[in-house]
Amino acid sequence: MIVPLLLLPFVLNVMHTSAYHVGHRATCTKKKMCNGNLMCAYVCEPGSVQIDQWATNSLSYQQKLQFDDPLVISEFPSTHNSAISEAYGYGIEKYFISALGGGIDEDQGDDVGVGVCQYLSLIDQLRMGIRHLEIDVWWGPKQNHTRGDMVVCHSPVPLYPVGAVNRAAEDAGLDLQWDPKNMSCIGTKRLFTDVLKEIKGWMMQEENLEEIVMIYIDTKIFLPNSEQITKGTQDIWDVFGDMTYSIATDGSPLYKSRRDLLNAGKRILFENQKDIWLQTEGSVTPVVISPVLWTHQFDENSFQEFPNCTIEGDSEWYGSQMVRALSLSGIMESASRCGVNLISPDYINPDEMKMYVWSWDQMEPASLTDCVAMLPSGRWGTLPCDTALPYACADDKGVWSVNLDVTGAWAGDKAVCNPGFAPSVPHNGFTNAKLNLAGYGQTIWLNTLPQL
DSSP, X not given: OOOOGGGHHHHHHHHHTTBOOOOOSOOOOEEEEEETTTEEEEEEOTTXXXXXXXXXXXXXXHHHHTTTSBGGGOOOOBOSSTTSBGGGTTTTHHHHHHHHTTSOOOSSTTGGGTOOOBSSOHHHHHHHTOOEEEEEEEEOOOSSSTTOOEEEOSOSSOOSOHHHHHHHHHHTTOOOOOOGGGGSGGGOOOBHHHHHHHHHHHXXXXXXXXXXXXXXXXXXXXXXXXXXXXXXXXXXXXXXXXXXXXXXXXXXXXXXXXXXXXXXXXXXXXXXXXXXXXXXXXTOOOOOBSSOSEEEEEOGGGEEOTTTOEETTBSOOTTTOEEEEEEOGGGHHHHHHTXXXXXXXXXXXXXXXXXXXXXXXXXOOOOSXXXXXXXXXXXXXXXXXXXXXXXXXXXXXXXXXXXXXXXXXXXXXXXXXXXXXXXXXXXXHHHHHHHHHHTTTOOEEOSOOOOO
């Protein structure tokens, strides 16, 4: 490669950044992935990310609190466009293209055409505590089957001006040796079945055998016919078998609990925005719930924080609908305080998993032999069990009662409550915020025990 002297500093900068990765704030084993000889990035090897153990433990604790609650008021930490991740090589071209363009930010919008929204693999998202995944699918080229295969990708063709990249590289004296098709569904390398198998592998690990996962299949544009839907549905049955929740035979899951699902042997649920997924052929039983379980998909512009908890003008959604906060990490904590079921940010990392936690305070539980109290902040901590505090009590409609004049040592389900109320504990971010309000920000005993 012969480079004009005036262009040498620029070319050196491009080549220096060609094996680069934007800081995704995750400690992991890095591997180099390339499209051509210069468009490279270091990504996290799937399964290698160092998780935040406090966040993961706290999320597991919250899930246990919700074990007998209907899904409609349960929380499933979620991600947007979960499978289109740099961990699989999607969007790695953008770092080189950014440098080639003089530092233009390509980490936005459709990410040079491939729609990248995550850094980390599905298995690492699951390891961190994500339980609702979004998988974008198209009908891909014929590969292993005469009818073709369902593939996981975002854009049908490269959306970025490929010619402009080639011209800039040529002006800089660079030979890219790249394949622009890899920035679209034309060059996708991931089959739908491979993605399903990755999720199944994690779910079948011994420590995860009671985990329930929800998957939103985002069908891009339209799958042409029921034959292809039948093939995709059969792929789901082939991978997950009887652990698959079927809308055709099991009905709506909204008012079923995690316990109900596990007792029935159902551990994975699929949902989709297009009812074509109900049109399977022959003996293939429909699996996918359509329309999706959530009725509002919103951002901060259509959301009012606690105590209003109004979404797109609707203040009556809680308890009757699931809802989803999309893409923006800035409303994760405020959405959690309203009990939003699915909070789906882009580019999740282990540190951000803390924003799904509404229960324990940082570094808590500090003791497994002390008792659990809500602190003035609304977070939970452990205190000596003989501390004199008021008790959290609720009626059968979930209305809180805190008598600040009645205090005593922690007493579990034998705590003193007003008539019609019983000792209780919040089960989600919304009920937690309401208890903090009912107790006027006082420290209050909760009817639960500390666990790791």
